[in-house]
Amino acid sequence: xxxxxxxxxxxxxxxxxxxxxxxxxxxxxxxxxxxxxxxxxxxxxxxxxxxxxxxxxxxxxxxxxxxxxxxxxxxxxxxxxxxxxxxxxxxxxxxxxxxxxxxxxxxxxxxxxxxxxxxxxxxxxxxxxxxxxxxxxxxxxxxxxxxxxxxxxxxxxxxxxxxxxxxxxxxxxxxxxxxxxxxxxxxxxxxxxxxxxxxxxxxxxxxxxxxxxxxxxxxxxxxxxxxxxxxxxxxxxxxxxxxxxxxxxxxxxxxxxxxxxxxxxxxxxxxxxxxxxxxxxxxxxx
Numbered sequence: 001x002x003x004x005x006x007x008x009x010x011x012x013x014x015x016x017x018x019x020x021x022x023x024x025x026x027x028x029x030x031x032x033x034x035x036x037x038x039x040x041x042x043x044x045x046x047x048x049x050x051x052x053x054x055x056x057x058x059x060x061x062x063x064x065x066x067x068x069x070x071x072x073x074x075x076x077x078x079x080x081x082x083x084x085x086x087x088x089x090x091x092x093x094x095x096x097x098x099x100x101x102x103x104x105x106x107x108x109x110x111x112x113x114x115x116x117x118x119x120x121x122x123x124x125x126x127x128x129x130x131x132x133x134x135x136x137x138x139x140x141x142x143x144x145x146x147x148x149x150x151x152x153x154x155x156x157x158x159x160x161x162x163x164x165x166x167x168x169x170x171x172x173x174x175x176x177x178x179x180x181x182x183x184x185x186x187x188x189x190x191x192x193x194x195x196x197x198x199x200x201x202x203x204x205x206x207x208x209x210x211x212x213x214x215x216x217x218x219x220x221x222x223x224x225x226x227x228x229x230x231x232x233x234x235x236x237x238x239x240x241x242x243x244x245x246x247x248x249x250x251x252x253x254x255x256x257x258x259x260x261x262x263x264x265x266x267x268x269x270x271x272x273x274x275x276x277x278x279x280x281x282x283x284x285x286x
Contacts, residue, residue, distance in 0.1 A: 035275040046269035087232035100169030
């Protein structure tokens, strides 16, 4: 289906394909009750009111739009989009230092539009780091759109994963990590988020601390139509961190990350795409 949608999009163009996309969004809104309930629960918190059917559709359609736009971004059709960059000085300072950095993102907006900016700027390369099973699934999806797109993903869990991560950072690259979803029995920290405590993984921030690198918050927010806004913000700097201070610094950074994510969720509520009960306690029955 991805190959079919890719063919339609690249042959007919983005506007005609978006008519089909609206139908796809409506289908999932009507026939995915668990995702619809999760969307309603999240939007109730982010909007501070009861979401309407139009709010739910906009949430689903924003998600579908960011996925669909990958077809064009992965095929270097950057001319189709209007992208504004906020905090460009932050990422340029990291680039000038030449030591690499961690971009801590979320399942928010489009990470692909951030990678697209990296491909357009000389000397800036953005590589994605993710757990092996997620990497396998994403690689399969990206290969259906453009086989050349899989080269900038490092799967964690392989024997040479950390060597590849370290080598990329030493070459001055920036590594993208998503910090808002736990995996299996991975350690988490329960912190305030949109009015209640939620579980956030410690692993991504601990990785940055072990590698003693600065951490930037990153988001590529979808603004509707063909418009995106990329945000870079300083989140933490583990460059001079001593080992005894690591645990406290990591926990403080996770709290700061959750606060930053909440601020972006309230500013652009239809851009956060965790369609499950995010506030359920770890180990609780769904």
